[in-house]
Amino acid sequence: MNGRWSELEDGFAAGRLFSQGFSYTYDDVILLPHYIDFPADAVDLSTRLSRRVPLSIPCVASPMDTVSEAAMAVAMATLGGAAVVHCNASPAHQAAIVRSAKSRRIPFVTDPAFFSPSDCIAYDTDFNSAPYALVTESGTAKSRAVGVVAWSDWESLADKNVPVSEYMRPAPASALASCDFEQVAAFLAGEGLEYAPLVAEDGEVVDLVTAEQVQMIRSFPKLGVPSVGPDGRFLAGAAIGTREEDKERLEHLVKAGANVVVVDSSQGNSIYQIDMIKYAKNMYPGLDVIGGNVVTIAQAQNLIKAGVDGLRVGMGSGSICTTQEVCAVGRGQATAVYKVASFAKDHDVPVIADGGIANSGHIVKALVLGASTVMMGSFLAGSHEAPGVYEYQNGRRVKKYRGMGSLEAMTKGSDARYLGDTLKLKVAQGVVGAVADKGSILKLIPYTMQAVKQGFQDLGASSLQSAHNLLRSDVLRLEVRTGAAQVEGGVHGLVSYEKKPF
Numbered sequence: 473m474n475g476r477w478s479e480l481e482d483g484f485a486a487g488r489l490f491s492q493g494f495s496y497t498y499d500d501v502i503l504l505p506h507y508i509d510f511p512a513d514a515v516d517l518s519t520r521l522s523r524r525v526p527l528s529i530p531c532v533a534s535p536m537d538t539v540s541e542a543a544m545a546v547a548m549a550t551l552g553g554a555a556v557v558h559c560n561a562s563p564a565h566q567a568a569i570v571r572s573a574k575s576r577r578i579p580f581v582t583d584p585a586f587f588s589p590s591d592c593i594a595y596d597t598d599f600n601s602a603p604y605a606l607v608t609e610s611g612t613a614k615s616r617a618v619g620v621v622a623w624s625d626w627e628s629l630a631d632k633n634v635p636v637s638e639y640m641r642p643a644p645a646s647a648l649a650s651c652d653f654e655q656v657a658a659f660l661a662g663e664g665l666e667y668a669p670l671v672a673e674d675g676e677v678v679d680l681v682t683a684e685q686v687q688m689i690r691s692f693p694k695l696g697v698p699s700v701g702p703d704g705r706f707l708a709g710a711a712i713g714t715r716e717e718d719k720e721r722l723e724h725l726v727k728a729g730a731n732v733v734v735v736d737s738s739q740g741n742s743i744y745q746i747d748m749i750k751y752a753k754n755m756y757p758g759l760d761v762i763g764g765n766v767v768t769i770a771q772a773q774n775l776i777k778a779g780v781d782g783l784r785v786g787m788g789s790g791s792i793c794t795t796q797e798v799c800a801v802g803r804g805q806a807t808a809v810y811k812v813a814s815f816a817k818d819h820d821v822p823v824i825a826d827g828g829i830a831n832s833g834h835i836v837k838a839l840v841l842g843a844s845t846v847m848m849g850s851f852l853a854g855s856h857e858a859p860g861v862y863e864y865q866n867g868r869r870v871k872k873y874r875g876m877g878s879l880e881a882m883t884k885g886s887d888a889r890y891l892g893d894t895l896k897l898k899v900a901q902g903v904v905g906a907v908a909d910k911g912s913i914l915k916l917i918p919y920t921m922q923a924v925k926q927g928f929q930d931l932g933a934s935s936l937q938s939a940h941n942l943l944r945s946d947v948l949r950l951e952v953r954t955g956a957a958q959v960e961g962g963v964h965g966l967v968s969y970e971k972k973p974f
């Protein structure tokens with residue numbers, strides 16, 4: 473071309489596209505197809521969450537109190553991804569969530585209610601929306617199971633004021649919490665049981681598994697290669713803040729077996745975070761520490777210098793985020809991911825593209841632009857595995873989803889993060905909302921990963937490494953979509969339609 477413009481040059485290389493002074497988000501850009509010489513099923517999406525934490529799929533659940541607790545952690549680990557347990561709880565409570573997730577090898581948590589034989593059950597809600605509750609000697613998980621109360625038996629009682637010992641069913645044989653899904657399924661089938669307590673080695677009753685749950689899991693796509701830590705148990709991440717008291721939180725989490733910690737902040741390039749990273753790396757050299765959030769190379773540089781093993785990228789891109797409106801600071805997510813990943817790759821630091829993921833195409837774009845994983849809040853909120861209960865809004869089944877910087881989340885209970893700030897004025901950087909019921913992520917994520925594989929196939933990328941090679945060698949070509957091109961790229965011109973992705 474001899475430096476001259478050529479009409480045969482097609483699309484832009486990422487380096488050129490992202491250096492023109494625009495802040496682009498996923499919807500602004502489109503990837504041009506390349507050459508297919510392998511089937512979509514041959515695409516390998518295995519990756520790393522951080523330097524020493526491998527995953528078999530590039531999906532991470534956000535550390536938010538309407539997204540990541542034990543049920544999300546075990547489901548994500550089962551699928552080969554990971555969840556980061558939120559820190560909007562006391563250190564002991566957060567550690568208990570991590571412990572609960574790591575105490576089992578099955579993809580679900582039912583959180584049954586516990587009663588002692590002398591208890592009377594007054595309300596339907598005492599069953600935690602489950603068909604069965606457990607009866608133990610002391611009425612807590614830490615004693616021997618003596619029976620099971622079926623909601624249907626309780627419901628048919630004329631007088632609810634009788635102790636459960638009078639109508640409970642005898643406790644069936646227990647399954648060991650160390651059993652994986654297939655072993656639990658075989659145990660229930662072998663014993664001909666409808667349900668069985670799941671009991672840890674120390675005798676603690678962990679859960680109540682039912683044949684119905686086993687049937688439901690069987691109706692989902694085949695489970696992938698699970699994420700298991702060096703301890704042989706499900707992988708679980710956990711978030712911490714940057715206050716002095718977060719050092720004690722960190723100790724609780726390490727004792728509970730957290731495999732990786734995320735220092736959770738909207739602006740990670742701070743003296744507080746750098747000090748916390750250095751402290752955590754010094755105290756627990758075997759623990760991977762992820763820093764963030766960052767959106768620029770300068771921010772990333774400081775955290776990498778402090779010793780992070782992973783970087784969380786995104787400021788204001790989240791569905792519940794108002795940071796860009798409130799503070800005027802942030803960056804378009806496609807630009808942020810590309811820029812930070814371009815720097816982090818030379819330091820072997822994996823990048824998590826955090827926030828703004830609304831569909832599988834956004835995941836493809838994030839990964840191809842250099843991220844190793846995507847972190848999702850709204851995409852996973854509203855699922856069976858997300859904390860909270862379903863309610864109805866205008867006839868739609870929804871679950872609450874809220875920003876961790878919303879007033880409601882900031883002032884929740886004993887939120888230690890803001891205790892020191894009681895005299896300061898609090899300004900929200902997030903909203904409280906609701907998202908539609910998404911069913912189980914054990915179904916949603918496998919279908920989403922299949923869609924991502926199809927995107928990779930169109931690009932001629934058989935793995936994340938190969939996608940990153942195409943990006944860095946400028947073989948990958950992109951363009952910015954005009955407003956009209958974005959409309960054209962969506963469904964348009966129909967009187968009505970139903971969007972049923974799978």
Ligand SMILES: NC(=O)C1=CN([C@@H]2O[C@H](COP(=O)(O)OP(=O)(O)OC[C@H]3O[C@@H](n4cnc5c(N)ncnc54)[C@H](O)[C@@H]3O)[C@@H](O)[C@H]2O)C=CC1
Binds near residue numbers: 736793795
């Ligand atoms: N990714 C995003 O775009 C955003 C995320 N969020 C989420 O909201 C939650 C809260 O985020 P932030 O408000 O950024 O939390 P943060 O804990 O980083 O900051 C809260 C305030 O405390 C100050 N602070 C932190 N450590 C301190 C220390 N040791 N001494 C004195 N002051 C200290 C900070 O400077 C800031 O003013 C997080 O879960 C975060 O992920 C909030 C806004 C934007």
Ligand SMILES: O=c1[nH]c(=O)c2[nH+]cn([C@@H]3O[C@H](COP(=O)(O)O)[C@@H](O)[C@H]3O)c2[nH]1
Binds near residue numbers: 534789849877
């Ligand atoms: O500006 C913000 N105010 C908030 O209150 C807030 N809470 C979470 N986050 C960030 O949003 C990410 C999840 O975004 P999505 O719902 O789009 O997946 C999360 O992973 C966070 O990075 C917040 N950002």
Ligand SMILES: [K+]
Binds near residue numbers: 789795
């Ligand atoms: K936003």
